[in-house]
Amino acid sequence: MTTSATIESPDLAPATISVKASKAKKKLTSRAATIAAIVIAVFWTIPTFGLFVSSFRPAELITTTGWWTIFQNWGLTFDNYAEVLTKSGASSANLGVYFVNSLIITIPGTLFPMVLALMAAYAFAWIPFKGRDIIFIVVFALQVVPLQLALVPLLQIFSASGIAGTFPAVWIAHTIFGLPLTIFLLHNFISEIPGEVIEAAKVDGASHTQVFFRIILPLTVPAIASVFIFQFLWVWNDLLVALVFSGGTSDVAPLTLRLAQMTGTLGSSWQLLTAGAFVAIALPLVVFFSLQRFFVRGLLAGSTKG
Amino acid sequence: MFELAVGPVSRALVPLVTRGVSESHWWDKWLLLAGGVAVFIAVIGIILFLADKSPKKIRDWAQLLVFVGPSILLLLVGLVYPAVRTIILSAFDDKGTTFVGLSNYLWMVTQPSIVQTLINTVIWVLIVPLASVAFGLAYAIFIDKARGEPVLKSLVFMPMAISFVGASVIWKFMYEYRGSELEQIGLLNQILVWLGFQPQQFLLNSPWNTFFLIIVMIWIQTGFAMVVFSAAIKGIPNEIIEAAKLDGANAWQQFRNVTLPGIRGSMVVVLTTISIATLKVFDIVRTMTGGNYGTSVIANEMYSQTFIQVQPGRGSALAVVLFILVLPIVIYNIRVMRKQKEIR
Amino acid sequence: MKHVKTTRRLISTAAMVGAVGLVLVGCSSGDAAESQSAAPVAGCEDYGTYGTFTDNPNVAISSTIVDTEADNLVKSWEQFEKCTGITIKYTGNKDFESQILQQAQGGTAPDIALFPQPGLLASVVNTTGKVVPAPDSVVANIDKWWSADWKGYGTIDGTVYAAPLMASVKGYIWYSPADLKARGIEIPTTLDELMADTEAMATASDNPKGYKPWCAGMESGAASGWPGTDWIEDYVLRLNGPDVYDQWASGTTKFNSDEIKKAFTGVGDILLNPDYVNGGIGNVKSINSSAWADAIAPIAQGTCSFYHGASFMAAQSALEGKDISENGDLYAFMLPGTEADANAVTGAGEFVGAFNNDPATVAVQTYLSSDTWANNRVKLGGVISANKGLDPANADSPISEQSVKILQDPNTTFRFDASDAMPAAVGSGSFWTGIVNWINGDSLDSVLSAIDSSWPAS
Incomplete structure (x- = not known):
């Protein structure tokens, strides 16, 4: 119990601690850290991995034996994927069509709110105006408005302006529903850019538009990349908004609708759910990997406040 | 007002949208996409340009209008109006015609099942943000600069890329139960059996089932926390870390004195975002238990009251409780913003 | 007027995109673009009454029906489309029940909706007022092809809004003929016999591991529990007769009354008895965690003998590829009553409501309420209808055929x-x-x- 003092206030550990001891401790923590990281990674991956293994198993085996017994209960098939990818019927096309629909919805559904939110976040951070803080607080509090309650009023406006049931209606809806979170996230990064940088530009006579394009945008690339991912995922995985605002006809419907339909009118089909989940997850993972390089050290955003 | 903003865009798109059935081609959809994006970029570009070139007298004002105007307008129409409408509806009966005062709220606190729902929501919002931040931050620090960092990151990020419904399916599979004399097909119960315990009905046995649902949300949100924290950690200037190392700070001291202050801003953002997402959680409960066995939360109850049982008054009252629950988070953010300003 | 205009645009967009979709997959069934000509087409004798539409109008239909059943639905009106020049754009989605209310309120409802329950139809009629009363041609069809009971289900406050579409008969007990034969069990003719058989099966000495006589599942996402309501309804009708059943459905007989309690207790004698459930799956509670349709699977594995389910079980993916017949993999008998030869059954069905009365919409509605449609659809398999003009021989399985006969039998309650x-x-x-x-x-x-x-006041 001699170390109790250190445990209570480890940050006050005496500076006289020997270099040797410090090094030993560091090694230890880093080994512990490695183990902890592996444990987290494994724990976070196993459920998905189980689903992944199951997606290659025949339906009967999925419902009678555990996926970890795949070697004892051998049975490997690509049928689930073949069925998910190529199945089409009189009431539905194959998955490729829905994939395209998803892209047509997701690209503007991500781009539009990002652009508007960047501009608004900049204004909330760096253009002083009356009532700015209150408006900003209201904007981020709007995140809590349940989407389901906002659908009907917006739908009424869309039918009055004659764009209900078109892709643009879905885009506008996603833009509106995405704004509170994207503004909030981007504002955080933009407001942490050191004030001197912007003041200097202003002194040189730069307008807000110029500051926005020359300073803000380049400096917030990592933030844009991460917020982009979240907005992209939200739109990509959305079923409700697309369904209500596109009118839900199978010709404009996204991938999520098709996957939801495949499990049958009333029943559940594990084997199709498993394969479908991996088809839907593929593109988000590609996007994540390709944006990885933007999350790098050395860029100013997210730095300590001056 | 909305017509003003949308009108020109939609009119520009109408030729694309309503072209005859007989002459459609596979590229029409892409054309619509390209057209929509082009119109959007052009409109934004032109108003930015005009504001920038406007007379000096009104320039600041015009620029402000251009920067926040579109967002504010869209939010007023798409979210503020529905929110106000919901608050009003919460004081009316299920037909939306008779004013009933606070009786929908009274109904809420007198129904044991709804009270349980309110308690569950509070449990969710207390546990999920803290646990997600703890796991996300720990992982972000542990794998920082590690070999294969992108891969390690994507492992924890992957749940984020799965929809809530998909995640629920995955975990239902994990929790799946079979009688003790049968072969288990859910991993968790198999582990229990290996350890010599009886298999459990994870999703049926109250009150622990709520925690098993909460695990799913933590599993998803940790990826979000991890990505944001990882970016923030990489934003901490190298010099500060080097200086701390030179001072002989150990890992914990580095974390306390360098990392934590460096990511405080991100911490507030992540806590706030996850808290709000948790308040709204709905798909997980709906998919995994349907809100049965004492696991319902406000958002699920609101949905089922409004759209399944067609009691919009009660549903709206539940939504208003959600608005109220977000207030502490709002106040906390206001305080953080004030402090931030003082520092500046 | 505005509403109609909006719908039109919605549809033309949909049609355009639909055509794009077809081109993309290289599918060649593009009737939408080809069949403008109103010239008589071969095989159109049955469709003369619906008229021909030279302007090639679109009619949007939506419902909860998806996947294979949706494909069959679309096939059931292909010939109608060819002969009339109408194009039907069908949308199936599982969230239809909550969406139709939102779309009706938002002014973007489809032209026609297939309501899976009369209760939902009433909700949409009462809360939105957007459903239009059934046109005369449809009412005439209802009077001709359906019983007064079925007409009543689509009637709200004296106004006929919807014609019935398909139907299902509930209360079948599914079993494996080979299993019963091996156990030497005869099909029970009364509830007492059923319970005696159950006891005999439960106590048999050579039961496999995990065997229980019954298997059941209540899990159905947000709708979990509905299979249990079917159980209770069957017992209320069989134990108390149709009058109590009607009073109970309308709320005058309370759930807490002796009659209804008796039904719950009867069901509980099976579902709450740990010796009788849950075959091949686990304990009593595991009924709640089992997906309703998957819970029939243990019958094939020999760990369960009886499963209570409606006629539409045959169309579930859990039974895909199974031979459903008297000597096949699976078969079913009707849950018996207290006396032998009881004839009271419960069932359900869809109802066709429209949100406008454009001539094309009316034509489609009229077709869907005709005997022509009923025969066309039932021929494609998986479902039945209570349409009196339906030939039972068109049913695809012995269970479907039996169900049609039950529905058409004037002695059936x-x-x-x-x-x-x-x-x-x-x-x-x-x-x-x-x-x-x-x-x-x-x-x-x-x-x-x-x-x-929880029963609403008023």
Whole structure:
């Protein structure tokens, strides 16, 4: 119990601690850290991995034996994927069509709110105006408005302006529903850019538009990349908004609708759910990997406040 | 007002949208996409340009209008109006015609099942943000600069890329139960059996089932926390870390004195975002238990009251409780913003 | 007017995109673009009454029906489209029930909706007022092809809004003929016999590991518990007769009454008895965690003998590829009554409501309420209809054929699924929840009074 003092206030550990001891401790923590990281990674991956293994198993085996017994209960098939990818019927096309629909919805559904939110976040951070803080607080509090309650009023406006049931209606809806979170996230990064940088530009006579394009945008690339991912995922995985605002006809419907339909009118089909989940997850993972390089050290955003 | 903003865009798109059935081609959809994006970029570009070139007298004002105007307008129409409408509806009966005062709220606190729902929501919002931040931050620090960092990151990020419904399916599979004399097909119960315990009905046995649902949300949100924290950690200037190392700070001291202050801003953002997402959680409960066995939360109850049982008054009252629950988070953010300003 | 205009644009967009989709997959069934000509086409004799539309109008239909059943639905009106020049754009989605209300309120409802329950139709009629009364041609068809009972289900406050479409017969007990034969069990003709058989099967000495006579599943996402409401309805009708059943459905006989309690106790004798359930899956509680359709699987594995399910079980993916016949993999008998040869059954069906009365919409509605459609659709398999003009021989399986005969038999006492007729707060709410709580161990009295107290005032 001699170390109790250190445990209570480890940050006050005496500076006289020997270099040797410090090094030993560091090694230890880093080994512990490695183990902890592996444990987290494994724990976070196993459920998905189980689903992944199951997606290659025949339906009967999925419902009678555990996926970890795949070697004892051998049975490997690509049928689930073949069925998910190529199945089409009189009431539905194959998955490729829905994939395209998803892209047509997701690209503007991500781009539009990002652009508007960047501009608004900049204004909330760096253009002083009356009532700015209150408006900003209201904007981020709007995140809590349940989407389901906002659908009907917006739908009424869309039918009055004659764009209900078109892709643009879905885009506008996603833009509106995405704004509170994207503004909030981007504002955080933009407001942490050191004030001197912007003041200097202003002194040189730069307008807000110029500051926005020359300073803000380049400096917030990592933030844009991460917020982009979240907005992209939200739109990509959305079923409700697309369904209500596109009118839900199978010709404009996204991938999520098709996957939801495949499990049958009333029943559940594990084997199709498993394969479908991996088809839907593929593109988000590609996007994540390709944006990885933007999350790098050395860029100013997210730095300590001056 | 909305017509003003949308009108020109939609009119520009109408030729694309309503072209005859007989002459459609596979590229029409892409054309619509390209057209929509082009119109959007052009409109934004032109108003930015005009504001920038406007007379000096009104320039600041015009620029402000251009920067926040579109967002504010869209939010007023798409979210503020529905929110106000919901608050009003919460004081009316299920037909939306008779004013009933606070009786929908009274109904809420007198129904044991709804009270349980309110308690569950509070449990969710207390546990999920803290646990997600703890796991996300720990992982972000542990794998920082590690070999294969992108891969390690994507492992924890992957749940984020799965929809809530998909995640629920995955975990239902994990929790799946079979009688003790049968072969288990859910991993968790198999582990229990290996350890010599009886298999459990994870999703049926109250009150622990709520925690098993909460695990799913933590599993998803940790990826979000991890990505944001990882970016923030990489934003901490190298010099500060080097200086701390030179001072002989150990890992914990580095974390306390360098990392934590460096990511405080991100911490507030992540806590706030996850808290709000948790308040709204709905798909997980709906998919995994349907809100049965004492696991319902406000958002699920609101949905089922409004759209399944067609009691919009009660549903709206539940939504208003959600608005109220977000207030502490709002106040906390206001305080953080004030402090931030003082520092500046 | 505005509404109609909007719908048109919606449809033309949809049609355009649809055509794009077809080109993309290289599919060549582009009738939409080709069939403008109103010239008589071969095989159109049955479709003369619906007229021909030279302007090639679109009619949008949506419902909960997806996948294979949706494909068959679309096929059932292909010839109608060819002969009339109308193009039907069909949308199936599982969230239809909550969406139709939103779309009706938002002014973007489809032209026609297939309501899976009369209760939902009533909700949409009462809360939005957007459903238009059935046109004369449809009412004429209803009077001609359906019984007064079925007409009543689509009638709200004296106005006929919807014609019935398909139907299902509930209360079948599914079993494996080989299993019963091996056990030497005859098909029970009374409820007492059923219970005696159950006891005999449960206590048989050579049962495999995990075997219980019955298997059941209540899990159905947010609608979990509905299979249990079917159980209760079957027992209420069989134990108390149609009058009590009607009073119960309309709310005058409470859940907490002796009659209804008796039905719950009867069901509980099976579903709450750990010696009788849950074959091949686990204990009593595991009924709640089992997906309803998957719970029939143990019959094939020999760990369960009986499963209670409606005629539409045959169309579930869990039974895909199974031979459903008297000497096949699976077959079913009707849940018996207290006396032999009881003839009371419960069932359900869809109803066709329209949101406008454009000539094309009316034509489609009229076709869907005709005997032509009923025969066309039933021929494609998987479903049945209560349409009196339906030839039972068109049914694809012995169970479907038997179901059609039951529906058409004038001696049958048919009652519509009571939970579908109760107010949504009960029928799609507390009744479902009550079932799962009861299975999960809550006391019957607390469950029943909770359901009673949730019944909306007025």
